[in-house]
Amino acid sequence: MILAFLIAFPLLNLGYRFLSLAITTGVTAIALYGLGIQFGQAGIMSVGHAAFVGIGAYTAAIVAGMFGIGFWLAIPLSIVMSALCAGMVGLPSLRVGGQHYIIITFCFCALLQIILTNGGTFTGAATGLDVGSIDHLFGINFDQLRNIYYLVTLVLIICLVTTYLIINSPYGRTLRAIRENEMLARAIGINIGLHKIGVFMVSGAFAGMAGILQAYYLRHISPILYGPFPSLYLALMIMLGGSRLIYGPLIGAVIVSFLPEIMRLDPIDSRIAYGIGLLIVVLLLPGGVSAGLLDIYRRLRPRSLK
Amino acid sequence: MPALEVIGLQKEFGGVTALAGVDISIETGKIAGIVGPNGSGKTTLFNVVAGVYKPTGGRVLWHGKDITGKPTYEINRRGLARTFQQAMSFSGLSVRENVQISYEHGRSHSATSQRKINWSSPDEILSFVGLDRVANELAGSMPFGNLRLLGLALALSTNPSLLLLDEPAAGLSENESEVLTNLILRLAEMEIGVCLIDHDMFFMGALCERLIVLNFGTKIAEGPPSIVLNDPSVVEVYLGIEK
Ligand SMILES: Nc1ncnc2c1ncn2[C@@H]1O[C@H](COP(=O)(O)OP(=O)(O)O)[C@@H](O)[C@H]1O
Numbered sequence: 147m148i149l150a151f152l153i154a155f156p157l158l159n160l161g162y163r164f165l166s167l168a169i170t171t172g173v174t175a176i177a178l179y180g181l182g183i184q185f186g187q188a189g190i191m192s193v194g195h196a197a198f199v200g201i202g203a204y205t206a207a208i209v210a211g212m213f214g215i216g217f218w219l220a221i222p223l224s225i226v227m228s229a230l231c232a233g234m235v236g237l238p239s240l241r242v243g244g245q246h247y248i249i250i251t252f253c254f255c256a257l258l259q260i261i262l263t264n265g266g267t268f269t270g271a272a273t274g275l276d277v278g279s280i281d282h283l284f285g286i287n288f289d290q291l292r293n294i295y296y297l298v299t300l301v302l303i304i305c306l307v308t309t310y311l312i313i314n315s316p317y318g319r320t321l322r323a324i325r326e327n328e329m330l331a332r333a334i335g336i337n338i339g340l341h342k343i344g345v346f347m348v349s350g351a352f353a354g355m356a357g358i359l360q361a362y363y364l365r366h367i368s369p370i371l372y373g374p375f376p377s378l379y380l381a382l383m384i385m386l387g388g389s390r391l392i393y394g395p396l397i398g399a400v401i402v403s404f405l406p407e408i409m410r411l412d413p414i415d416s417r418i419a420y421g422i423g424l425l426i427v428v429l430l431l432p433g434g435v436s437a438g439l440l441d442i443y444r445r446l447r448p449r450s451l452k
Numbered sequence: 453m454p455a456l457e458v459i460g461l462q463k464e465f466g467g468v469t470a471l472a473g474v475d476i477s478i479e480t481g482k483i484a485g486i487v488g489p490n491g492s493g494k495t496t497l498f499n500v501v502a503g504v505y506k507p508t509g510g511r512v513l514w515h516g517k518d519i520t521g522k523p524t525y526e527i528n529r530r531g532l533a534r535t536f537q538q539a540m541s542f543s544g545l546s547v548r549e550n551v552q553i554s555y556e557h558g559r560s561h562s563a564t565s566q567r568k569i570n571w572s573s574p575d576e577i578l579s580f581v582g583l584d585r586v587a588n589e590l591a592g593s594m595p596f597g598n599l600r601l602l603g604l605a606l607a608l609s610t611n612p613s614l615l616l617l618d619e620p621a622a623g624l625s626e627n628e629s630e631v632l633t634n635l636i637l638r639l640a641e642m643e644i645g646v647c648l649i650d651h652d653m654f655f656m657g658a659l660c661e662r663l664i665v666l667n668f669g670t671k672i673a674e675g676p677p678s679i680v681l682n683d684p685s686v687v688e689v690y691l692g693i694e695k
Pocket residue numbers: 465468469470488489490491492493494495496497
């Protein structure tokens with residue numbers, strides 16, 4: 147049903163604005179699936195996730211500018227680059243715990259923004275870099291917004307399926323064990339350090355994919371897109387949507403992107419609305435909106451399930 | 453050669469000496485007990501052996517190989533498992549998932565030849581300890597006695613040849629305690645070594661083939677229960693000074 151809706155969405159002809167909003171939401175959701183595994187399964191929050199989206203985006207823009215490598219070939223490069231950087235930023239997490247590590251992610255994000263802003267022609271400084279268009283593939287023209295939408299949707303579905311497979315695999319269970327009790331996890335033979343770095347890399351890989359999509363959709367990227375503020379938004383979305391259930395990240399991205407549009411809130415009002423929304427969710431729905439919906443669904447249909 | 457050999461083990465926390473040079477050797481397939489008053493260093497001994505803390509001095513040998521200061525996960529993978537005095541679990545997950553995680557790691561990390569029991573599924577382990585009926589419950593919502601059994605199940609799933617149990621009987625009812633005793637006896641029959649800690653001299657005397665008594669981080673007696681329980685220095689520690 148959801149799949150049918152995603153495919154039919156452009157056919158509703160809601161106009162250019164809604165279609166581009168849907169693309170942005172899709173890209174955001176892709177990045178959020180990474181954070182969803184990291185936070186929802188392994189229990190490690192980050193408020194610097196946008197930095198890895200940025201590394202994916204800048205990698206794509208730089209290899210295009212310097213070596214003429216186009217979108218399709220740059221995909222693995224962006225993914226690997228973001229994953230590697232995320233793994234490196236994760237190294238301090240082996241020595242410091244929870245709250246301290248969150249601050250490190252925030253600092254890295256701020257640091258990256260400074261580096262990008264002062265990177266001269268290499269990073270395009272504060273104005274950023276222009277990006278070309280996506281090369282035709284199988285005769286599909288990606289200059290059309292609708293086709294970019296379908297591309298993003300396809301990647302989103304792949305991310306969703308990947309997340310589902312991870313959650314239900316021994317690997318996903320291992321991450322949950324680390325989330326629940328590190329000391330016990332070690333005692334049953336789990337190499338915590340390896341898995342922590344591993345999950346940062348997985349999380350970074352999703353962010354890198356989101357980054358290259360964003361770069362080629364926007365056709366222009368700049369440091370401000372990847373600073374602490376967008377990172378905080380990602381953290382907000384994952385908490386609103388819920389990180390442990392498969393639809394949580396998608397719901398979080400949709401709520402935060404579409405609600406202000408539908409309710410016609412200006413940016414200041416929407417921030418107040420997010421703040422209130424987050425408070426309500428934290429107090430009433432600790433598992434996020436996705437867990438809340440699942441709970442309501444189960445309560446409404448107890449008989450039909452039996 | 454003993455399976456586990458601890459030589460001159462010392463551990464200090466700041467100014468506190470938890471272990472002041474302890475020598476112990478433990479064989480598999482036998483039940484050994486460690487007794488001693490609160491704060492005598494029993495838990496610390498397990499923690500140092502299992503790699504949670506690095507010792508200040510001394511060595512830990514496992515089948516003759518030096519494993520002193522190796523990471524906890526690696527020591528477990530070599531067949532040395534332990535439970536915790538606080539009865540730990542992955543409290544937000546179901547009982548079955550708890551055991552499944554441990555089972556999957558045990559499977560991938562232990563060689564088939566090294567396994568004393570070839571568990572065929574997590575459910576088999578749950579039935580073995582008697583938790584099959586509560587498999588779908590949230591681990592954290594279980595009563596204390598079941599948590600103790602879950603802790604044992606988690607350790608067992610990793611295919612150990614020696615189990616270190618930290619006060620497995622503490623807080624258990626008489627019935628639960630009997631269930632536990634039977635389990636421990638069955639483990640010994642399967643050639644899995646058990647080394648357990650408890651305060652209760654009578655419980656330990658009945659269960660263990662050998663007792664080791666610690667006091668202030670030093671071993672003050674060792675041997676069969678009949679001899680150790682009549683040792684004047686042990687009686688002194690447990691019953692106060694008798695003249
Ligand atoms: N992590 C620690 N930090 C500081 N002191 C500790 C720590 N663990 C144990 N101790 C101290 O070491 C001594 C032995 O403790 P422990 O091994 O827990 O005793 P037991 O298990 O025999 O009751 C106690 O004095 C205790 O306070």
